[in-house]
Amino acid sequence: MSIDKAYNNWAEQYDSNLNKTRDLDQKATIETLEKYNFENVLELGCGTEKNTQWLLNKASKIIGLDFSDEMLNKAKEKISSENVIFQKADLTKNWDVENGFADLITSSLTLEHIEDLNHIFRQANLKMKNEGIFFISELHPFKQYSGSKAKYETEDGIHELEVYTHHISEYMEKANQNGFSLIELNEWFDEDNKELSRLISFVFKK
DSSP, X not given: OXXXXXXXXXXXXXXXXXXXXXXXXXXXXXXHHTTSOOSEEEEETOTTTTTHHHHHTTOSEEEEEESOHHHHHHHHHHOOOTTEEEEEOOTTSXXXXXXXXXXXXXXXXXXXXXXXXXXXXXXXXXXXXXXXXXXXXXXXHHHHHTTOOOEEEETTEEEEOOOOOOOHHHXXXXXXXXXXXXXXXXXXXXXXXXXXXXXXXXXXXX
């Protein structure tokens, strides 16, 4: 099943289903970004706006990109602010956003669905102001090594999504090649499992 079709099917239950990864990502996003100042935000894989509302408390303008029509429809139902634009986008293509727009770019639980990280960092560099920051939160590759991946349950059974494993060294290498330096790296654990981290997050600076 294609990624956009899978997320279209998942959209109706995405916010309500038990999902430790989704909830921990929201915690990681808030705890990491609350100490930074930003005005213009480009949110990659904004989904149903699970992080957009919080970002709007600090930002003056947000552009949320996602490849799923149904996820975007859910987001639009919940946020109608003139300061937020939701638009459908294929992140593997060139992003239809003004160059130098963002002082913050976020990507949450999105890059596991994208094979070419170099393209993501190259586009992020184009769309970001100098001194801007790029926040990435993803399923930890250690978690992927153990067999974990994005999935959701339906009446027909569990549907697993196509994913790619990106090693920590790959994030570092592609970021460096495209003009970013690492300023923060954190690992995030479930409350009931402190041995295997669920998420990894990076903050890169242009």
